[in-house]
Amino acid sequence: MSVVNYGTREITCKIVYYGPGRSGKTTNLQHVYSQLPEERKGKMVSLATETDRTLFFDFLPLDLGTISGFATRFQLYTVPGQVYYAATRKLVLQGVDGVVFVADSQSRQLAENIESLQDLHANLADEGLDPRSIPLVMQYNKRDLPSNEISPVEALDETLNFRGVPHFSATAVNGGGVFETLRSISTLVLSRLSAPATKGS
Amino acid sequence: MAKDAKKEAEEEGGEFADFLADVSKEIAQRVESLDKRATPAAQEKQEKQEKKKTPIVADAGVIVEWPTIADRLIEEMR
Numbered sequence: 001m002s003v004v005n006y007g008t009r010e011i012t013c014k015i016v017y018y019g020p021g022r023s024g025k026t027t028n029l030q031h032v033y034s035q036l037p038e039e040r041k042g043k044m045v046s047l048a049t050e051t052d053r054t055l056f057f058d059f060l061p062l063d064l065g066t067i068s069g070f071a072t073r074f075q076l077y078t079v080p081g082q083v084y085y086a087a088t089r090k091l092v093l094q095g096v097d098g099v100v101f102v103a104d105s106q107s108r109q110l111a112e113n114i115e116s117l118q119d120l121h122a123n124l125a126d127e128g129l130d131p132r133s134i135p136l137v138m139q140y141n142k143r144d145l146p147s148n149e150i151s152p153v154e155a156l157d158e159t160l161n162f163r164g165v166p167h168f169s170a171t172a173v174n175g176g177g178v179f180e181t182l183r184s185i186s187t188l189v190l191s192r193l194s195a196p197a198t199k200g201s
Numbered sequence: 202m203a204k205d206a207k208k209e210a211e212e213e214g215g216e217f218a219d220f221l222a223d224v225s226k227e228i229a230q231r232v233e234s235l236d237k238r239a240t241p242a243a244q245e246k247q248e249k250q251e252k253k254k255t256p257i258v259a260d261a262g263v264i265v266e267w268p269t270i271a272d273r274l275i276e277e278m279r
Contacts, residue, residue, distance in 0.1 A: 011228065035217045067225045068232040179216045183223050190224065193231040 003097055004070070004193050011072045013189045014095055015182075018120050019102035020112035021053065021081030024141040027172040028102060029060045029076055032182060035175075036062075054080045057092050074186065081116065090123045098135035098189040099124075100181055102172075103160055105142045105150040110159065117160055135188035138167040139181045144174070 004011050017025040026046065033044045045059040062074040079089040101120065103113045121131040138161050140153055153169055161167055166184045170177030 032217075035215055037215075037217065040217075064221060064224060067228045070228065070232060072224070072228060175216070179220050183220050186220070186224050187227055190227045190231055193228075 003189065009070050011067075011070045011190075011193070012075065013073070013097045013186070014075045014077065015098045015100065015185055015189065016092055016096045017076065017078040017100045017102055018089070018093075018116065019081060020104055020109060020116040021083075023081060023102045023104040023109070023113075023116075024170070024172040025078035025081065025102045026054050026058050027141075028100070028139070028170075028178050028181070029058050029078055031172060031175045031178040032062070032076065033060055035179070053082065054078060056080065056085075056088055076182075083115075086119070086123075089119065090126065093123050093127055093129075096124075096127075096129070096134070097192075098137075098185045100137050100139055100185050101160070102139045102141050102170075103156060105140050105153075105156065106145060107149060107151045110151060110156075113156075113160055132163065135185060135192065136163065136165045137181055137185040137188065138165060139170050139172075139177065140167065141170045141172050141177075143169045143176070144171040 003013060017028055019025050026048075029044065029046075033041070040063060042061045042063060045057075046054070047056040047058070048054055057080065058076075058078040060076040062076060064072040064074060066072070077092050079085070079092045099120065101117060103109075103117075124131045124134060138157070140156050142150065143153075153167070157167055166188075168177045168181045168184065170181060172178050
């Protein structure tokens with residue numbers, strides 16, 4: 001996806017929230033949506049099963065209006081976390097500009113976090129994107145759970161954040177850390193506007 | 202332009218306003234650097250490249266518009 005179209009004066013950024021099932025990806029988007037002023041509220045598309053699991057993907061378009069002469073749109077997506085939706089995850093990653101990896105802080109979910117991160121890397125590579133250079137932010141979610149149930153942030157960072165990208169503690173269920181994470185990935189994506197165009201630009 | 206966006210962001214209020222203000226600031230900085238680089242020759246080159254691209258046909262199985270796909274999925278599920 002083209003991040004900036006100088007001809008039509010448009011900036012479009014596609015940000016994908018990735019992570020294992022039930023880590024809080026949809027909750028992140030729901031919080032962003034809840035904070036939007038009425039006049040900016042578009043349509044949040046969420047396809048969920050009866051048990052509230054994301055079936056296909058969530059999509060939240062953010063129309064930020066005209067900024068510095070550029071019509072600016074952010075498109076936020078989540079992927080279904082469950083292992084068997086591999087094809088959907090791959091599809092949603094097409095044309096991605098930045099990724100938020102939402103990790104579940106629960107100690108018993110560590111293996112799922114690692115598996116999902118490996119899956120992300122494999123799918124990015126399949127899309128011709130370099131997993132080592134694509135804008136990425138780590139979010140360690142569910143920090144509100146009892147301390148004996150969650151891994152320390154340092155331990156999560158050491159295991160998952162080998163690139164040393166920005167990381168945030170979050171309690172997405174009450175909005176904690178959601179916008180900090182979004183702000184960080186947005187800045188990383190936008191910082192590439194002045195970089196030489198790569199795939200799809 | 203950047204001032205307009207900032208003013209608009211201030212009027213929004215809340216977490217989203219802070220986010221919008223930061224994004225506006227970032228874009229203003231980037232656009233400034235892009236404006237300096239966007240010489241007429243570079244723009245002409247970009248336009249030529251865009252013309253050369255093979256047009257994507259919507260019914261060729263290629264997803265060209267995500268919102269449309271989402272709408273269609275919802276419609277089919279009803």
